[in-house]
Amino acid sequence: MYAQVVKSEGSKTRDEMTPEELAFQDRIDRGEKIEPKEWMPEGYRKTLIRQIGQHAHSEIVGQLPEGNWITRAPTLERKAILLAKVQDEAGHGLYLYSAAETLGVSRDELMELLHAGKMKYSSIFNYPTLTWADMGAVGWLVDGAAIMNQVPLQRTSYGPYSRAMIRICKEESFHQRQGYAIMMKMAQGTPAQKRMAQDALNRLWYPSLMMFGPSDKDSVHSAQSMAWKIKMNTNDELRQKFVDQTVPQAEYLGLTVPDPDLKWNEEKGGYDFSEPDWSEFYDVLAGNGPCNKDRLGARVKAWEDGAWFRDALVVHAEKAAARRAVAAE
Amino acid sequence: MPSLPDMNTPEVAELARMQGAHAHPPVPAPDAGEQALFECLLRIGDSTLVLGHRVSEWCGHSPALEEDIALANVALDLIGQTQNWLALAAEVEGQDRSADDLAYLRDAWDFRNLLLVERPNGDFGHTLMRQFLFDAWHHEFLKGAAASTDPRVAEIAAKAAKEVAYHLERTSDLIVRLGDGTAESHRRMAAAVEALWSYTGEMFLADAKDAEIAARGILPDPASLREPWLATVGAVFAEATLALPDSAFAHKGGKQGIHTEHLGYILAEMQFLQRAYPGASW
Ligand SMILES: [Fe+2]
Ligand SMILES: [Fe+2]
Numbered sequence: 001m002y003a004q005v006v007k008s009e010g011s012k013t014r015d016e017m018t019p020e021e022l023a024f025q026d027r028i029d030r031g032e033k034i035e036p037k038e039w040m041p042e043g044y045r046k047t048l049i050r051q052i053g054q055h056a057h058s059e060i061v062g063q064l065p066e067g068n069w070i071t072r073a074p075t076l077e078r079k080a081i082l083l084a085k086v087q088d089e090a091g092h093g094l095y096l097y098s099a100a101e102t103l104g105v106s107r108d109e110l111m112e113l114l115h116a117g118k119m120k121y122s123s124i125f126n127y128p129t130l131t132w133a134d135m136g137a138v139g140w141l142v143d144g145a146a147i148m149n150q151v152p153l154q155r156t157s158y159g160p161y162s163r164a165m166i167r168i169c170k171e172e173s174f175h176q177r178q179g180y181a182i183m184m185k186m187a188q189g190t191p192a193q194k195r196m197a198q199d200a201l202n203r204l205w206y207p208s209l210m211m212f213g214p215s216d217k218d219s220v221h222s223a224q225s226m227a228w229k230i231k232m233n234t235n236d237e238l239r240q241k242f243v244d245q246t247v248p249q250a251e252y253l254g255l256t257v258p259d260p261d262l263k264w265n266e267e268k269g270g271y272d273f274s275e276p277d278w279s280e281f282y283d284v285l286a287g288n289g290p291c292n293k294d295r296l297g298a299r300v301k302a303w304e305d306g307a308w309f310r311d312a313l314v315v316h317a318e319k320a321a322a323r324r325a326v327a328a329e
Numbered sequence: 330m331p332s333l334p335d336m337n338t339p340e341v342a343e344l345a346r347m348q349g350a351h352a353h354p355p356v357p358a359p360d361a362g363e364q365a366l367f368e369c370l371l372r373i374g375d376s377t378l379v380l381g382h383r384v385s386e387w388c389g390h391s392p393a394l395e396e397d398i399a400l401a402n403v404a405l406d407l408i409g410q411t412q413n414w415l416a417l418a419a420e421v422e423g424q425d426r427s428a429d430d431l432a433y434l435r436d437a438w439d440f441r442n443l444l445l446v447e448r449p450n451g452d453f454g455h456t457l458m459r460q461f462l463f464d465a466w467h468h469e470f471l472k473g474a475a476a477s478t479d480p481r482v483a484e485i486a487a488k489a490a491k492e493v494a495y496h497l498e499r500t501s502d503l504i505v506r507l508g509d510g511t512a513e514s515h516r517r518m519a520a521a522v523e524a525l526w527s528y529t530g531e532m533f534l535a536d537a538k539d540a541e542i543a544a545r546g547i548l549p550d551p552a553s554l555r556e557p558w559l560a561t562v563g564a565v566f567a568e569a570t571l572a573l574p575d576s577a578f579a580h581k582g583g584k585q586g587i588h589t590e591h592l593g594y595i596l597a598e599m600q601f602l603q604r605a606y607p608g609a610s611w
Binding site for chain 1: 378382385386388389390391392393394395396397398401402404405408409411412415428429432433452453454505506507509510511513514517598599601602603606608609610611
């Protein structure tokens with residue numbers, strides 16, 4: 001997902017837990033929210049920082065593939081909608097960095113970890129947006145996959161994270177509908193537009209399935225995160241739900257999901273589908289996706305080119321404070 | 330090899346006949362008053378469109394997340410205003426064109442935006458300075474236009490004025506902070522003033538069309554905006570410790586369709602889909 005392979009700290013049985021840890025786990029099991037000033041196991045805090053940080057980075061790196069088409073949007077209305085969407089994503093980054101800050105890590109520290117390649121963002125944003133139909137497919141599939149994961153996270157145990165998710169989910173469902181609206185226009189448009197729409201689905205289908213991360217049904221990290229309610233479902237559950245929701249939407253558009261083995265399985269009440277190529281996924285995570293260097297490079301450049309600007313604001317604030325102090329004497 | 334016509338032919342009509350030229354069917358000339366209003370609406374609508382385009386180039390690349398959000402907001406306001414101004418221009422023109430037709434299907438020589446807004450972004454200070462110099466003018470322009478004798482103009486301007494009051498507040502504040510920040514930020518802001526100043530004069534130059542529209546009370550007289558603009562800019566620069574240039578030289582031509590080389594590239598990018606797939610609906 002936006003946080004795909006988050007290593008969890010901890011994994012203790014009840015017998016191994018200290019009384020404090022037991023009381024904490026009981027609070028979570030009762031569905032209570034944990035708030036910033038309250039005691040929490042160090043592993044819980046660290047895992048959350050990793051997960052929220054990765055999610056925040058995904059929002060801001062996620063501005064880039066869509067920002068790529070703002071200046072080329074085909075109508076003034078589409079341009080305005082796309083601008084508003086990219087702006088929302090920056091806002092999501094801001095809410096999430098704020099949530100992470102309540103755990104004792106600053107936004108600047110997290111950004112530096114991102115820029116140094118020590119923290120990840122979602123693999124999906126390392127794929128290029130090559131035609132206008134990608135603006136439809138990203139909204140439909142990528143925001144759609146994000147919602148799958150984030151709706152349950154509204155019930156996560158950490159208060160600030162849960163509240164950020166509630167705000168974010170409202171906007172994400174908007175994004176998904178707007179993306180689908182673009183796909184409808186394209187799918188019902190000229191032959192060239194239909195071709196663009198199908199091509200976008202062909203390219204983005206498997207990368208979207210990868211967003212949920214590899215199967216984690218046997219992972220101890222996931223088990224611990226689920227016990228702490230900072231992960232609500234397994235990756236496979238969410239992926240299945242996503243496929244079941246998306247395939248009929250593709251059919252409605254008259255587009256073909258690029259999976260010859262896709263078929264409805266009456267028994268399980270869901271689709272059987274092909275797994276994405278996980279070796280490609282690991283290549284992308286290792287920095288070898290089609291856009292890794294461009295995406296991270298753009299973020300690093302923005303940060304470095306903007307250093308003088310941020311420094312000047314700090315220095316001005318110090319000067320202004322000093323002047324006020326003199327005036328007050 | 331076919332022989333070329335003799336360019337020394339004394340009769341121009343004869344030359345035309347030799348070139349196989351056809352007489353063009355006469356195009357009905359629009360009413361001159363409406364023509365002037367159409368042009369003046371393009372001057373503002375094209376300016377907000379081109380500046381909105383420039384600002385949106387920053388999306389995801391600015392120095393801080395708050396700036397990404399603020400810039401997207403400004404670009405959104407400008408594109409929204411463009412939709413209103415160009416829709417009204419199209420209505421005034423009466424040739425069955427839409428705001429999108431005007432934005433996406435005219436070539437550079439038919440654009441009427443100020444040269445200032447097509448200047449490249451440069452560094453972030455340069456972008457902010459361009460925005461501030463424009464905002465200070467835009468704010469005065471809209472205050473005047475909000476009192477227009479044409480209720481359609483007054484309505485668009487009144488709504489835009491609220492947005493632009495905020496744009497101006499934001500850029501004024503940032504110009505002060507950056508001008509009076511570090512030595513480097515001061516140097517960058519001074520360089521931006523130096524680079525952009527000669528593109529500000531055009532905002533206050535009136536041609537016959539501006540004069541006619543101002544005389545009818547539809548839009549403010551461009552020259553009347555200079556003094557309040559200079560007061561705003563002067564006050565902000567003083568606080569920002571930036572010197573007000575004394576050069577009065579003004580590049581001009583944008584309002585008449587003679588642009589810098591930059592506009593062609595902006596349009597090539599902006600209009601790509603509409604040009605590559607004519608008639609498609611998006
Ligand atoms: Fe988002
Ligand atoms: Fe989104």
